Amino acid sequence: MYSKNDAALTPPMGWNSYDYYNTCVTEEQVRANALFMAENLRQHGWEYIVIDIQWSDENAGTRDEHQYIPFSRFCIDEYSRQIPAPNRFPSSRDGAGFAPLAEYIHSFGLKFGIHIMRGIPRFACHEHLPIKTHDGRKITADMIANPASISKWNPDMYGVNHNADGAQDYYDSLFELYASWGVDFVKVDDICNTNMYPNNPYSAEKEIERISSAIEKCGRPIVLSLSPGPAVIEKAWHLEKYANMWRITDDFWDSWPLLKAMFERCEVWQNHVSPGCWPDCDMLPVGKIGACFKCFGSDEHTTNLTRDEQLTLMNLWCIFRSPLMIGAELTKLDDFTLSLLTNDEVLALTKNPAQAKLVSRSADYAVWVTRSTSSAAVFGDARDSADGVSSGANGGRGVANFYVALFNLSDDPHEVSVSVAEVHRTLFAASSTAPCANATTHARDVTCAEMPATFAVRDLWQHKETSTIKSDEVLSAKLAPHASLLVKITEER
């Protein structure tokens, strides 16, 4: 037994096959990426290896016309559950499923994830094939399917009629199987935003509850990741209750307009980031990607994001604490991309217990800030200790440290700035003044000593302290188009 949130106390970090392999990844390719992660990325916190969509389809490797082949049969077991296509995943033969591959991945101390579509195979319904029930009741696929609930983009499944007798049995049987294979992470698709707007973009709400319950019962902690986005903010509470991560955006790719749009999505979702609950900005389309996308007329290419844009991507994802899933083929990582993914000072932000906050945003810029551990105490804000900041033994006297990210969202060079006072107002909910070095704080009574504090400003990509700043000053940076600055600001004693 476990708590939902314990499965993902910090934002999951890993690799997903989709951005490079689309629907076509093979066991050999998965193993190669796992090996690369074990040797080069694991020490920086990367741990999940996730196989994305269509792993049960034998024809996946040969398709040029369709991304998804309509009216095709894919591999299922005797209970209408998808199993790996044996031609693509040889170790899965003879009923082994993904267990051998999971074992291989686990052998490196890594974790294993898979993608599923919500629902039940359409052909199983039209052929009236059986599902597994916990008590042997005879139920067939058509009896639990909703013929009006389909994906707008994938032809494989009918949604499950959550009220049908057998609906929970079916989902229980899926996760029983996945747990037996050793699956640690499931990305469930066509479930977070079913695009039925405005009628009901969140129409699969009850299937989420069924799946969450199935995970609870399966005896194995499995991270529940929901796609696609954009998630519906009105349902934040429901996502927080039942899932570990959920996409707040439609598919993200290597394009500046999509990256710029993410700033709005993060703004809306900023107050919904907490342990076990991770609004998801989607994968990192860096390095080599897009190899198996002939159906869309494209081929392997290096990310279209500039280096500045890639840094902006990392800075936003990390300060916001999005899950991080690498899209690149790992064995083809160049040095720059590798450096992008292994900066421990930046990745540390994803483990930071505080919730980041937007200071301000326009079409031209954005400023995000967050506290670093133990920063709250100096302002005497006991309520905020929930964010993982414990008051020191010195009676509320802690260290006022924090991170600031400045982003130039415009297409021209731009100076972006924020005052230390405004950072503090944002982080400490309108406590009215700049932080002071010798504060003794009580509710409604903050006394500052006369001398403003001095802070060291450390650039997390240059890995050095680049300046100092006083508590009554303004932090400012001249930024190239689409570029950003990420600094840690630490009080000097």
Add this chain to the structure above:
Amino acid sequence: MYSKNDAALTPPMGWNSYDYYNTCVTEEQVRANALFMAENLRQHGWEYIVIDIQWSDENAGTRDEHQYIPFSRFCIDEYSRQIPAPNRFPSSRDGAGFAPLAEYIHSFGLKFGIHIMRGIPRFACHEHLPIKTHDGRKITADMIANPASISKWNPDMYGVNHNADGAQDYYDSLFELYASWGVDFVKVDDICNTNMYPNNPYSAEKEIERISSAIEKCGRPIVLSLSPGPAVIEKAWHLEKYANMWRITDDFWDSWPLLKAMFERCEVWQNHVSPGCWPDCDMLPVGKIGACFKCFGSDEHTTNLTRDEQLTLMNLWCIFRSPLMIGAELTKLDDFTLSLLTNDEVLALTKNPAQAKLVSRSADYAVWVTRSTSSAAVFGDARDSADGVSSGANGGRGVANFYVALFNLSDDPHEVSVSVAEVHRTLFAASSTAPCANATTHARDVTCAEMPATFAVRDLWQHKETSTIKSDEVLSAKLAPHASLLVKITEER
């Protein structure tokens, strides 16, 4: 200097003149209600006396045709700031403003609030009247007004052009005046939802920032309350940053459809309730209300809500922790209504530090739950101690107490129920089992002793324990149409 959130660490409770007096309340009436509160309600936590809209209008007492008189002049000072109409508030004469009345209210240990419309009087703009600037710059009302920014329902003001030179001076001058009067609470209207949907229902966002800044500077903690609703959930983060309470609904009156609709609003906003940040379900239209509404063809009447509906109202507002503002003329309170407003066991919920959660809702029912102090520790959920629950010295062994509210939203008698296990799943984010009496909890490892715990069930309106329930049982109640049950569930040792 103070922190925004310190001005309202718990949901404000008080009386507001609107539901009974509409635009027409007089000083004598305000004093009578303050006296009644001091003598009968203060000991139960009620403290604010708030004068609602149109207090600067001398004609307010005589209007039958309009709620708001278009193109009228109302009372302003030499800086275009509204001042009380002297015929209605005699103590305000000779420049005293609301100071004498505030002093009277403060003398009882109560607090004083006023209503304002955002913006600047239209006639001051058309007459080019001066505003006050901090440095003596000569600026007139028209120079800071936005002629396209008006209320859809009130003809008095133009919105302030937040970019104009003088905009901040103007709002600063308002709150400087209010602080000098001793105002503790300001309800700013036409600012939370300006009804410009879908273009921009939150179009006055920047005026909120100006006002928040003015409060910070004014030297007095003033609760900032924003109206009308519904607030925009996408802007929750902004409201949490700048305001203390904001209406999540359009005007609420004594009608069951409006009360039923509030369950959806509370569902959406449940994860945004915290100290200093209070989503507001609007006033309590109980007792005698509606006296001065001839313009709408109505007159003084007793609330149209049945007693069951009134209890449902109190149960929802209190478990959700909405601000509570009584709409009734206090001096006419009957015994039932008085009992409704003075049930300390129920009102205690508003001081409860935990955030309530919806378990489930349909057209027919709703179930809300929340922890009571120290309930979390037994489940070993250290993260939740932020909600005011401190782990006991016994190594995580606390007491699993909580509140449950069951609501029948249908028009027929209905049995509403919830299992103790589901309550715990909801409160502790999917920790998977019913609470057990002898748990030792670690992350991903909860061991229960074999014996289920037993809880006492206390009905907070009957003021007695009505039953016991075990941790593997279901709490159930047969409820009349629109009725509800509010119980506290305490572990028996």
Add this chain to the structure above:
Amino acid sequence: MYSKNDAALTPPMGWNSYDYYNTCVTEEQVRANALFMAENLRQHGWEYIVIDIQWSDENAGTRDEHQYIPFSRFCIDEYSRQIPAPNRFPSSRDGAGFAPLAEYIHSFGLKFGIHIMRGIPRFACHEHLPIKTHDGRKITADMIANPASISKWNPDMYGVNHNADGAQDYYDSLFELYASWGVDFVKVDDICNTNMYPNNPYSAEKEIERISSAIEKCGRPIVLSLSPGPAVIEKAWHLEKYANMWRITDDFWDSWPLLKAMFERCEVWQNHVSPGCWPDCDMLPVGKIGACFKCFGSDEHTTNLTRDEQLTLMNLWCIFRSPLMIGAELTKLDDFTLSLLTNDEVLALTKNPAQAKLVSRSADYAVWVTRSTSSAAVFGDARDSADGVSSGANGGRGVANFYVALFNLSDDPHEVSVSVAEVHRTLFAASSTAPCANATTHARDVTCAEMPATFAVRDLWQHKETSTIKSDEVLSAKLAPHASLLVKITEER
């Protein structure tokens, strides 16, 4: 070869099996209704006998749980085309299809219609069954189906991918078959509003074009009727180009709110009524209806519309010139309902060549007017002669006759009125004065003689002249709730 519009020069009038028989009608029942129509209704203009949905499904008679049985097989021929279920339509055996039944219906001088869903059977796609092509190309159902295009309410079909090779062949093959049976009318469903709002409620636009083309080629005039509504007003031009009638409303049933809502729909569509192009208010749910609707928990009942409401229904449908399809089981018609459907004076309106116009509408009332033949000439408005009004030989001197319908839409008795001058302004586009008896008209120069004209007012339900009115007077009626008055106003010479 024929013109689309020639198939329905006036609004089609007939009987449809749905309102009484739902999905379950049998050949015997159809024949009985046809016989009744031939003997009792044909002389009043009724001519179509239409078999609605699910006629290819053998199980249709036994269903209690579902309206539509998911994942069932229904009857198709060797080209994936639906054929009548032989257990329900015995004469269809041995490949006869609906030809014998059509012949029976034609023998009375009546016409025969059927319902189809757009698209191709889902099971034919999953089983890769063949379709018929004009040149023998081998194409299977899955090759022309769009797996993402389904009905939201019926599980039988996939939409046709209109770009696929074979798409036109398939629809051609359907109408070739229907023409061979002698079908005169096809109601195509899930095609007019596919409920994909706001993305694209008119997403089946290209299938409409395919079907229209198939009808052109089939060699038989077939009325093309599109369902369900509400049709999208932005696409009026497309509907006018390709179809004969289209539903401007969702399913209409015997409820006053639905009837009241139709007044708004008619208002919007009033300028799109012309020969061959009929906005459709849906069936007439009068008499005995609802017999086979156990799946919805209901059973045979007499219409819930009051007699006043039924008259209002007929008055609106007829003056607006909606198609008229009787929902009642004809053999059970009572005298009142029969009289409702056989009032030749009222039904004459559907043959009236002029387009009716709304004068005004509020929540409480509506006033519709239309010209009767030869009314325009007196006002010298040559442009309007297109509406079927020919100028007299007397140099523009015609007869100013028109119809007026007054409707009380409120729940209280209400006097509804309209001036003769306003009727004329509405009908003749702002010609400025009341009609006069001795007008000599030129553009921009109307000279009236001094004497106002006098008109006889004939009540079309009382079948008599009830009053006279002068051209400078007001026509007024005190109407019971939901009642209406329909009069013809004829100039007295």
Add this chain to the structure above:
Amino acid sequence: MYSKNDAALTPPMGWNSYDYYNTCVTEEQVRANALFMAENLRQHGWEYIVIDIQWSDENAGTRDEHQYIPFSRFCIDEYSRQIPAPNRFPSSRDGAGFAPLAEYIHSFGLKFGIHIMRGIPRFACHEHLPIKTHDGRKITADMIANPASISKWNPDMYGVNHNADGAQDYYDSLFELYASWGVDFVKVDDICNTNMYPNNPYSAEKEIERISSAIEKCGRPIVLSLSPGPAVIEKAWHLEKYANMWRITDDFWDSWPLLKAMFERCEVWQNHVSPGCWPDCDMLPVGKIGACFKCFGSDEHTTNLTRDEQLTLMNLWCIFRSPLMIGAELTKLDDFTLSLLTNDEVLALTKNPAQAKLVSRSADYAVWVTRSTSSAAVFGDARDSADGVSSGANGGRGVANFYVALFNLSDDPHEVSVSVAEVHRTLFAASSTAPCANATTHARDVTCAEMPATFAVRDLWQHKETSTIKSDEVLSAKLAPHASLLVKITEER
């Protein structure tokens, strides 16, 4: 007395001061443009000279900061009616108003138009100034104004409360004055789409009725033009009843995306074009424009539309029969622009009585067609003779002539084509075959002789016949990006 529609039997053609002069035009400039029109354009059908917004404002010539000066006073008479600013329109002094200028314009056989905002001056309301009533009732501006009804973009007026006593008097008094000046055309602004979407973009509906009634009474035919757009298609019937032209688009300027977007607007409105009823695509921003727009940071410039785009503009506006209002300063017309505006073969389309129809449209192309006079008869479609096509004396044997416009909407060269058969299907509502030279037509029975007809294809910009085409062939053109072809197709005998 006159009919609304007689005021604009064909689409109005003229010049409007806005595109060049913004708010600042003077009498001298108006006179110069009128003179130019009289000498160079009148013989091609151009006749209206329209003074656009802010002619009553004395400060209009000096503004750099605002387009509209908030809280300013402008010139009104003793009845709160705007009068020309005497510094800008010297001939208007001493109560002459626009009468002398109108007389000057009329002296050339041209017509005179002015712009007004709906509503009543705000300052007149705040100052309680009188309006004129027909019977001497004393009513002031504030008594008929709606303080919540303002323009989103212009600060001058309050909307009129149409229910107020005096509302009709006020609008009557305006048009009485305009008629006395000799005004022939009024462009009423902030009335067609008040941008209150989705609540009510057509919220000024009742003011339109008041104004229409005022025009009826004023004794002078005045064209009623409504702005801004986009007009609401659901209200087409209301616009057709009360107005002569209405904007179907927001302000149109010299940008390709705006021009491309017009193809969608014309598609939607195509069935609402008729004598007296003209959906309006807005002005022609050709030649020199934009001179007085410093408030927007721009200055006089030559249109940004390429020559191909300008031809596309003219082709669409003319075949659709939009009103044509030149935006250029006429005295600065270059030869190309002059040729664009004086092509009588193209302008003849605006006088063509048939309604144009879209054949098809995609992101890449559009095809429009319309009949030329007498084209219908050959197809025996008597109903269409309403469009101005009279059957010949030869018993239905006429000439099948029509216009075709092919547009390349893509950014690449593109071949655009349409078959003659499809043209006929579109123009004659699905008569199924290509036109034949020797048809004898009856309803449902068209017999074609064997020989296909031959047509001459005349390019209306080259002014010559460029090819011939047979009735079973396809008309095709290779078009440069954004270019178009406009041809007249005439049967050869």
